[in-house]
Amino acid sequence: MDIERYGKFLIFKFEEKILLSHLRMEGKYYLAHYENSSYQKGLTYQPEEEDSKFNKHVHLVFEFTDESLLLYHDVRKFGRFYLFTYNDYLTNPRSPLVKLGHEPFNEKDGTYLYSKAQKFKKTTKELLLDQSVLVGIGNIYADEICFLAKIPPQKSAFTLTKEDCDLLVSKTQEVLNKALELGGSTVRSYHFANDASGRFQNELNVYGREGEPCYLCGTPISKTKIGGRGTHFCAHCQQELPSKKIRVIGVTGLISAGKSMVSSAFQKAGYHLVDADQIAKDCLVKGESCYQKVLETFGREILRSDGEIERSKLREIVVKDEVALTKLNSLIHPEVEAVIVEKIKDERKCFLLDVPLLFEAGLDKLCDLTIFVNTHEKVRRKRLIARGTMPLKEAAKLNSSLLEAIKKMAKVDVIIDNSLTREATDFQVKSLIEKIRQLNLISK
């Protein structure tokens, strides 16, 4: 006998009949055998123990010719069964299969989802949960998909772009594949002896994490109700872009987080790069704006024989002396800012400001949009979980630069996560650029 699956339905192909089975919330199947059966795999089913904790929820027992049993167990009795023939189970209007949408694994991109989204009156999350659009996405996974796609679950589905839908489809595949691989998500323990439970619950970014810090930005995860379902999201990571025209973009992030990759992608898209580090260097050249002031403050011992400032000496002083660092910054930052303001004057051009200390120097106020390039957070999280410690408790042990990073991330408009592959980062950047392009077209 054959068993197939379509969406959340199991299709039992008996000799003459088709039985459709939907487990709803808590339905489960157990392989079993009677006590003195020749078949010995699975658990021993003793129907005479009617009131046992387990048996009282067994509502159906399939007896097969090899004496194996299949028990249908469902605490809440939400599960449903439908009986059809081979002739009509795919076509009978009463068959739940006829209303089902596409299998997400077969989607090559977001074209189909986009076509559905445009006619959809409700939110993005409800679009994902609607089995007549895509099959197999439940409440946990809808939240996780929205999080990974950085789309607010409450966003009206018809406002989704084609790129949003591309991203949603690819994240759907990612989430469902991973969940299948790990045996699903066991979020409540209705499990009995010998029950295998899933492990995907350990991978959840938002579901069931209300009030806990977002793994990407540290913002406490929010919980609301959408379509009557508990809905979890990061109010910071899953934000819409500001609705003004975006001409000047500031990018920041820890050293070697991958900022250069982001800026080169923006340059390819026609943005003019403004490199604050380079400007700061240029200011210190003999005869330039900061040269004299820095010399007056730090003395002639920072000079090389040719009269130029030796930057490594300056760094040495500043690294161990916080007062000196503040002083140096107060000399350089206004100059850098003045140069940047001058450079971005041309209203017809778009600019990308690469500024390591974007917020510290107050340069975020020049930007229509700010981006933080984040890295290694996932790796950190994996380590924490592997050690069996709570991310929350460990938060205090984070090194200061990471703490700074998290503070910055809470201020920033967009976070690009560069912890995974180059391709993954590239995709985020490309879809961001496309989003900004669309936005600017509308707001013109």
Next chain:
DNA sequence: CGGTGAGCCTGTTCGC
């Protein structure tokens, strides 16, 4: 018509 909420069920958890 669209959107909301009740209903189906039982068990667990949380606050008083």
Next chain:
DNA sequence: TGCGAACAGGCTCACC
């Protein structure tokens, strides 16, 4: 410790 209320992974249908 007891006790009631809220809540739970899904989906349908009545009602406003």
